Amino acid sequence: MTTATLGGMPAITYNFAYLDEQTKRMIRRAILKAIAVPGYQVPFAAREMPMPYGWGTGGVQVTAAVLGPDDVLKVIDQGADDTTNAVAIRGFFEKTAGVATTTATTEATVIQTRHRIPETPLRDDQILVYQVPIPEPLRFLEPRETETRQMHALEEYGLMHVKLYEDIARHGHIATTYAYPVEVAGRYVMDPSPIPKFDNPKMDDCPALQLFGAGREKRIYAIPPHTRVRSLDFEDHPFEVQRFAQPCALCAARGVYLDEVILDDRGGRMFVCSDTDYCESRQAAGHRGEMAPPDAALPQPVSPRGEDATRVSDDASSDLSASARGRPAGAGAGAGTGAGTGAGGTEAGHD
Amino acid sequence: MGLALGFADPVFDSQSAFRAAMWALARPGRLEPLAVTLDPPAPLSPEAAALLLALCDFETPVWLDASAAAVPEVARFLRFHTGARIVAEPGAARFVLITDPARMADFAEFAQGTPDYPDISATLVVQVERFSASGLVLEGPGVPGVRGFGAQPLPADFIARMVANRAGFPLGVDLLLAGAGHVAGLPRSVMVREG
Ligand SMILES: [Zn+2]
Numbered sequence: 001m002t003t004a005t006l007g008g009m010p011a012i013t014y015n016f017a018y019l020d021e022q023t024k025r026m027i028r029r030a031i032l033k034a035i036a037v038p039g040y041q042v043p044f045a046a047r048e049m050p051m052p053y054g055w056g057t058g059g060v061q062v063t064a065a066v067l068g069p070d071d072v073l074k075v076i077d078q079g080a081d082d083t084t085n086a087v088a089i090r091g092f093f094e095k096t097a098g099v100a101t102t103t104a105t106t107e108a109t110v111i112q113t114r115h116r117i118p119e120t121p122l123r124d125d126q127i128l129v130y131q132v133p134i135p136e137p138l139r140f141l142e143p144r145e146t147e148t149r150q151m152h153a154l155e156e157y158g159l160m161h162v163k164l165y166e167d168i169a170r171h172g173h174i175a176t177t178y179a180y181p182v183e184v185a186g187r188y189v190m191d192p193s194p195i196p197k198f199d200n201p202k203m204d205d206c207p208a209l210q211l212f213g214a215g216r217e218k219r220i221y222a223i224p225p226h227t228r229v230r231s232l233d234f235e236d237h238p239f240e241v242q243r244f245a246q247p248c249a250l251c252a253a254r255g256v257y258l259d260e261v262i263l264d265d266r267g268g269r270m271f272v273c274s275d276t277d278y279c280e281s282r283q284a285a286g287h288r289g290e291m292a293p294p295d296a297a298l299p300q301p302v303s304p305r306g307e308d309a310t311r312v313s314d315d316a317s318s319d320l321s322a323s324a325r326g327r328p329a330g331a332g333a334g335a336g337t338g339a340g341t342g343a344g345g346t347e348a349g350h351d
Numbered sequence: 352m353g354l355a356l357g358f359a360d361p362v363f364d365s366q367s368a369f370r371a372a373m374w375a376l377a378r379p380g381r382l383e384p385l386a387v388t389l390d391p392p393a394p395l396s397p398e399a400a401a402l403l404l405a406l407c408d409f410e411t412p413v414w415l416d417a418s419a420a421a422v423p424e425v426a427r428f429l430r431f432h433t434g435a436r437i438v439a440e441p442g443a444a445r446f447v448l449i450t451d452p453a454r455m456a457d458f459a460e461f462a463q464g465t466p467d468y469p470d471i472s473a474t475l476v477v478q479v480e481r482f483s484a485s486g487l488v489l490e491g492p493g494v495p496g497v498r499g500f501g502a503q504p505l506p507a508d509f510i511a512r513m514v515a516n517r518a519g520f521p522l523g524v525d526l527l528l529a530g531a532g533h534v535a536g537l538p539r540s541v542m543v544r545e546g
Pocket of ligand 1: 250251252253282
């Protein structure tokens with residue numbers, strides 16, 4: 001137990017990082033097996049957390065199980081550190097574990113994320129914890145858990161390829177832009193959580209340890225550092241990431257994932273880094289996009305992305321429904337504006 | 352005779368030993384420091400004891416090799432501090448303590464998991480005396496390129512055992528080699544050859 005004194009009130013004791021020790025041990029054992037069998041979904045006895053499922057209770061439980069007093073925690077929600085969800089989870093661990101927190105990717109030892117992988121390359125002493133709404137990549141092809149387990153056991157991934165190929169037949173390209181399935185270490189097909197497929201290549205040979213927690217479906221899976229992660233594709237339709245036509249309007253970064261931000265009700269808009277820490281670090285280093293504020297306005301980068309902006313991250317709707325699979329509600333770029341990557345004018349196209 | 356003490360700070364000592372085990376399995380063959388604070392009954396080593404106290408409880412039956420089972424204090428110590436059942440049937444164990452690695456039982460004796468649930472498999476805590484960077488060449492998830500690794504003592508046919516363990520992937524056992532203030536992991540995913 002750890003003790004915290006709040007505002008001069010009598011000391012309140014919590015379990016360190018909220019979970020009791022037996023629960024942490026159970027989750028820790030699941031994490032070890034998940035690492036030993038990369039991409040395989042280990043069942044675990046998920047606990048009720050003091051937050052709704054859509055808030056990433058699986059990721060929160062994984063974070064709680066790995067976190068130690070010397071860790072520095074960063075929490076991002078679609079790339080941003082300042083959304084309601086990210087702020088709440090950061091506050092939860094500040095209160096229950098007393099850990100230091102940061103918004104800087106480079107300072108963090110544990111990064112809990114919903115729907116993005118940071119643009120700043122990760123290091124081999126970092127742990128990336130993903131919040132996962134639906135861990136089973138085969139769920140929409142086969143709803144029965146007993147069947148999907150067997151498909152994984154027999155490496156029967158033909159249906160998944162058929163599904164992707166149907167995309168090609170219908171759209172001329174693979175239309176899946178989020179939660180794009182990957183093959184881990186040449187064996188298990190895995191759902192990378194609803195990150196944009198733009199982020200998929202960052203999982204391959206990543207120096208950091210990647211852990212995935214699904215609270216409602218009670219699954220933990222992992223990608224060890226330096227593991228081969230291959231996005232499923234076809235010889236005649238190789239996997240490609242989204243490309244953006246223009247650089248970030250605030251920091252001029254290219255080759256990063258951009259969100260569309262609506263500036264006014266007259267159609268004004270701009271495209272900015274989804275990774276707020278990356279964008280702000282670049283601005284602090286003097287990089288200026290075409291809509292960057294004048295120097296005097298720093299260090300507060302003009303932030304049309306605050307809580308009242310249209311770059312909405314809708315926490316409550318984060319759980320995916322089957323029908324929303326291709327374009328999860330609340331996932332990724334400009335979800336609140338309907339200007340997702342797939343639909344946005346930013347995509348150079350797949351071909 | 353009193354019972355040897357457990358962790359001075361169960362919450363943080365458990366977390367720290369778990370993190371060492373986690374990184375060890377995530378980066379096969381790389382040595383992770385393991386705090387040596389326990390004074391368990393011999394032949395149980397402080398490093399192996401730290402891992403077992405951090406990871407075992409009433410949900411994880413533990414099997415002891417012959418030299419550990421020969422000393423009743425070892426079972427008493429583990430039962431008292433973890434609540435784990437000590438089982439006579441190796442296949443029923445989720446954690447296995449090997450204190451005499453040169454004579455370790457065949458991996459096939461231990462739970463390998465099932466095709467649907469490969470996680471229902473044993474983790475072997477193997478006590479070694481020292482580590483080196485040669486003898487074995489490791490490759491696979493968690494290893495950038497290849498990594499040289501060695502530990503002593505190990506059975507003469509250790510490489511052949513690890514090759515057989517890998518051949519059964521995703522079934523198999525996972526090894527945590529503990530000693531000399533460190534832990535190193537050899538998960539079932541690792542490919543081991545001589546070098
Ligand atoms: Zn930017």
